Amino acid sequence: MIELANANLEPLVCKRLREKECTADVLRLDKLHPVVSGNKWFKLKYYLQDAIDSSKNTILTYGGAWSNHIIAAAYAARAYGMQSVGIIRGEAPALLSPTLKLASAYGMELVFSPRNSYRSNDAALLEQQIVPERQDAYIIPEGGEGMHGRRGCGEILSLVPEGYHTHILCAIGTGTMFTGILNASSGKQQVIGIPVLKGMRDLGKTYENWINPDKRAGAVFFYDYHQGGYAKRTPELLQFMNEFYRLTAIPTDFVYTGKLMMAFTDLLTKDYFKPGSRVLLIHSGGLQGNSSIPAGSLEF
Numbered sequence: 001m002i003e004l005a006n007a008n009l010e011p012l013v014c015k016r017l018r019e020k021e022c023t024a025d026v027l028r029l030d031k032l033h034p035v036v037s038g039n040k041w042f043k044l045k046y047y048l049q050d051a052i053d054s055s056k057n058t059i060l061t062y063g064g065a066w067s068n069h070i071i072a073a074a075y076a077a078r079a080y081g082m083q084s085v086g087i088i089r090g091e092a093p094a095l096l097s098p099t100l101k102l103a104s105a106y107g108m109e110l111v112f113s114p115r116n117s118y119r120s121n122d123a124a125l126l127e128q129q130i131v132p133e134r135q136d137a138y139i140i141p142e143g144g145e146g147m148h149g150r151r152g153c154g155e156i157l158s159l160v161p162e163g164y165h166t167h168i169l170c171a172i173g174t175g176t177m178f179t180g181i182l183n184a185s186s187g188k189q190q191v192i193g194i195p196v197l198k199g200m201r202d203l204g205k206t207y208e209n210w211i212n213p214d215k216r217a218g219a220v221f222f223y224d225y226h227q228g229g230y231a232k233r234t235p236e237l238l239q240f241m242n243e244f245y246r247l248t249a250i251p252t253d254f255v256y257t258g259k260l261m262m263a264f265t266d267l268l269t270k271d272y273f274k275p276g277s278r279v280l281l282i283h284s285g286g287l288q289g290n291s292s293i294p295a296g297s298l299e300f
């Protein structure tokens with residue numbers, strides 16, 4: 001089993017919030033666990049439960065060389081006494097990334113899959129082609145996407161006072177966390193998603209089948225905070241993350257939560273939030289991914 005620490009709610013104190021007569025709290029999911037950090041625990045928990053209920057002793061999942069999901073899955077599988085296989089996008093590198101090194105140290109078997117045959121959405125095919133000896137593994141979709149992931153993410157809101165916040169902001173990768181949170185929201189709360197991938201559009205439609213009809217009206221998306229695309233970064237983003245850290249002592253990651261906080265700050269500056277708004281910011285973790293950028297870029 002996995003020992004989880006408390007994910008505390010941390011109020012932001014700053015001049016701009018006071019000026020705008022708003023409050024903001026950060027839900028520090030990054031503090032939940034040193035390895036299975038942030039939303040990945042919530043996305044994994046019901047998959048692991050389902051694997052156990054199906055009497056599987058191996059999980060198989062997918063990701064890239066810096067994947068928060070891969071490292072979380074490797075750790076969680078070991079904690080549950082299960083074996084794990086990670087199908088990793090790309091050719092086997094001469095040197096493993098710190099993420100993969102750690103996943104391997106937790107016992108995950110790494111199988112590299114050249115990009116042209118990597119199809120995380122065609123799991124059955126991949127499994128047959130690459131790991132015939134793993135036909136019996138329990139497959140967890142890349143990033144913990146899907147029904148069990150959404151169900152787990154709905155529980156994120158059980159960590160904060162029910163219905164207190166007027167707005168909830170979170171980053172969007174697969175949208176699993178966003179839709180899980182939206183479905184668990186009060187119906188009066190606005191749930192704002194910040195996609196970290198370029199070119200996402202019309203997500204209300206894309207996610208239609210995952211969102212409870214009575215919660216649809218609460219969904220809002222801002223598409224222009226991706227900083228060039230997935231895992232792309234700009235000097236402005238890194239500068240913002242450093243400034244945010246100096247002001248709040250909260251570290252962020254450059255793939256998801258840095259972009260989220262930057263979006264929030266921009267929306268606040270542009271008077272998106274009416275006076276009296278109580279904003280909840282989901283710090284979904286992912287700090288280990290910062291080891292993929294040059295040392296010294298960040299002050300934390």
Ligand SMILES: *Cc1c(COP(=O)(O)O)cnc(C)c1O
Nearest residue numbers: 173174175176177256284285286
């Ligand atoms: C995976 C991840 C996300 C994205 O979650 P989705 O459910 O895929 O949208 C956001 N933040 C962090 C830190 C993550 O690791």
